Amino acid sequence: xxxxxxxxxxxxxxxxxxxxxxxxxxxxxxxxxxxxxxxxxxxxxxxxxxxxxxxxxxxxxxxxxxxxxxxxxxxxxxxxxxxxxxxxxxxxxxxxxxxxxxxxxxxxxxxxxxxxxxxxxxxxxxxxxxxxxxxxxxxxxxxxxxxxxxxxxxxxxxxxxxxxxxxxxxxxxxxxxxxxxxx
Numbered sequence: 071x072x073x074x075x076x077x078x079x080x081x082x083x084x085x086x087x088x089x090x091x092x093x094x095x096x097x098x099x100x101x102x103x104x105x106x107x108x109x110x111x112x113x114x115x116x117x118x119x120x121x122x123x124x125x126x127x128x129x130x131x132x133x134x135x136x137x138x139x140x141x142x143x144x145x146x147x148x149x150x151x152x153x154x155x156x157x158x159x160x161x162x163x164x165x166x167x168x169x170x171x172x173x174x175x176x177x178x179x180x181x182x183x184x185x186x187x188x189x190x191x192x193x194x195x196x197x198x199x200x201x202x203x204x205x206x207x208x209x210x211x212x213x214x215x216x217x218x219x220x221x222x223x224x225x226x227x228x229x230x231x232x233x234x235x236x237x238x239x240x241x242x243x244x245x246x247x248x249x250x251x252x253x
Contacts, residue, residue, distance in 0.1 A: 114120065177185070207215070225232055 210218075
């Protein structure tokens with residue numbers, strides 16, 4: 071072996087052409103780029119803090135979107151409620167107006183002697199009811215008055231169930247009465 075052969079061991083031979091050399095350099099550059107991207111991807115997967123920040127940002131954005139959506143729905147419901155309220159006020163005003171006209175018409179059509187007689191009768195009925203109430207209060211024993219007061223307070227506090235119960239009882243009795251007539 072000669073000295074030239076020993077010194078050139080492991081050195082590439084310049085037998086390649088310039089186009090092959092350019093192609094090899096481009097391939098090396100691509101490989102380096104791919105390797106850099108792979109290293110970046112691996113580094114980002116191991117960066118827990120960055121992943122947590124990304125996840126928090128995504129959740130924050132999602133929450134903001136949901137909050138905006140809920141706010142839009144609330145505004146829509148509020149608008150609808152305002153429309154319903156306005157309509158109810160309008161209808162209520164119309165009913166009051168019609169009731170006032172009906173009362174005025176009734177008053178105009180009723181002869182004066184009948185109105186006077188009705189007013190006197192109403193006064194007498196109020197006076198009689200007041201006397202009867204006072205008489206009942208005077209004659210009723212105190213323990214019974216206390217129990218009646220507690221029952222009245224409980225009834226005022228639970229009006230809805232009592233109304234439902236009374237309605238159900240009325241319907242039951244009417245149905246029972248109707249069936250009894252059919253037999």
